Amino acid sequence: MIIGAYEAMPYLVECLASVEAQTIDPGRIEVITVDDGSTDGTGEYLEEFAARAAMPVTVIRQENSGGPSGPRNVGLGKAAGRYVFFLDADDRLGPEALERMVAIGDRNGTDVVLGRIEGVNRGAPKSMWGRTLERTDVYSSNIKFTLSAQKLFRREFLTRHHMRFDESLWTGEDAVFTMEAYLRADGVSVVADHTCYYLVGRDDGKHVTKSGGYALRFDSARALMNLIAELVPPGERRDQLMLRPFLVTLLPQFGPQYAKDSEKVRRHKLELAQPLMDAHWNEGVAAQMKVGERLRLHLVARQRAELLLSVVEFVRAKKQPAALLERRGRRVYIAYPHFRDARAGVPDAVYLAGAREARAFPGYREGGTPSVLRRAVRRARRALRSSGSATPGGRAAAA
Structure with missing residues (x-):
């Protein structure tokens, strides 16, 4: 468990309480915390926690690095467990989160495990939690739409591929790291039937993803x-x-x-x-x-x-x-500005709705593209007509 923390009070209190409340044996949890130059008592609270926690806790205090990548990389360099989980100091774990994620990772031998995420006073990704997936990949699921670092990663896998967070990026560094993990992983597991992580919206708005220029x-x-x-x-x-x-x-x-x-x-x-x-x-x-x-x-x-x-x-x-239905309802154009404006010259294809979007419009008919069966029938009919026209009276010759 790697926790990078900067000016994390009072959110850090609930964060660490959620770690202590995990049902997995405390002896199996290694907590590495990195105080990134906080001035609000974050470092002191981490040391207090380390002194009383049932699991081993390492506290590293350093000058401010300016972003989350540095503390995460420092923690990753110190980690020794089979898995690594990156927990942000203003968020918290759900009950049984580690137990469930480790179990599904062990059961399937997967390199990355996603646990269901919910937002508290902020939004959270939703499209990938339809059902629990014992083993999947980035192409067969919607996991590409959750690229935050709050996942369970097999540490040996990260070490083998020399994976670290890009410290030159001030935002989106976790997206690059997580996408690389998805692409290199020998399988990904998804725990969708249990909330494993709570993304907490800070009242002071100090979220890295909301800071910085365009x-x-x-x-x-x-x-x-x-x-x-x-x-x-x-x-x-x-x-x-x-x-x-x-x-x-x-x-x-x-x-x-x-x-x-x-x-x-x-x-x-x-x-x-x-x-x-x-x-x-x-x-x-x-x-x-x-x-x-x-x-x-x-x-x-x-x-x-x-x-x-x-x-x-x-x-x-x-x-x-407005929507314009053509070809007997099989084609739907959505008339945003400049649609069929000759001066603008935007191709009609840009305004053509895909099937999923088109279904929202009354009168749309599915099946604008002939099915494989329909095409096969048409080919057979053409073949029969062709063979029939080659014989007198339009009848096919006897075999």
């Missing part, structure tokens, strides 16, 4: 995209993973805040996005998005600042675009 988000997106491109060959699987940094990290930079940004900031955001779009944006990634998402990133890729601003303002106003 340029740091582009650094984070670049690092994650480059990692995916390095480890996954071009094709459907790479596109599937690229959706995450485009959707979660890059797109919010062109959300409602973009309309309130100065002209200078808007121009800078487009400049920062350009190399990322040139390198990694393609039809495979775009096809996975909803129309409003795809349209904004298409305009970012084309550097169409004047069109992008009007689309963002439309989204910011929470307006509902």
Whole structure:
């Protein structure tokens, strides 16, 4: 258990209480805490905890490093257990969390274990908790949408791949670390039927993910995209993973805040996005998005600042675009701004809804693409017509 802490009081009190309350044998828990230059009594409280805790606790006090990567790497260098779990000092574990996660990891021999996360006064990822998965991977589940560091990692696995947090990143460093672990892991397990971790919203707003300027988000997106491109060959699987940094990290930079940004900031955001779009944006990634998402990133890729601003303002106003059904309801276009505006020149395909999005519109008919069976029947009919026309009277010749 590695706990990096900076100015963590009073949240640290409940955090450590949740560690003490774990049902797994205390002798099996090794706690390594790193006080990253706190001035609010965090270091002193960690030492008090170490003096009374039933499990072995190491307290390391260091000058402030400026981010969570340094303390996590220090703790990782000291860890000696079979597994490593990164616990943030303002969050807390759920009851039985370690016991359940270690059990499923041992049962399946997996290198990474995810425990269900819930938010307290803040949001939390939800799409990956549909059911408990004994063994899965990053392509067969939605785990790519939870890339925080609060996972159970097999320590030997991290050591074998020389994995550490990137201390040059001020935000999103855990996303790069966790995605690399997903990609290199011999299986991932998911505990979905029991809350293992509580993400706690601080009243003072001192969350690393909420701090720092917008340029740091582009650094984070670049690092994650480059990692995916390095480890996954071009094709459907790479596109599937690229959706995450485009959707979660890059797109919010062109959300409602973009309309309130100065002209200078808007121009800078487009400049920062350009190399990322040139390198990694393609039809495979775009096809996975909803129309409003795809349209904004298409305009970012084309550097169409004047069109992008009007689309963002439309989204910011929470307006509902009209839908146009064509081909007897089998094709749905969602008419965001500039749809079929000849002067704008945005292709119709950008506005074409995928099946999941199209189902929300009355009159939509599934099956715009013929099924395999239907295509086979059509081929058979064409073959019969062809063989029949080659004989007198239009009948097929006898065998």
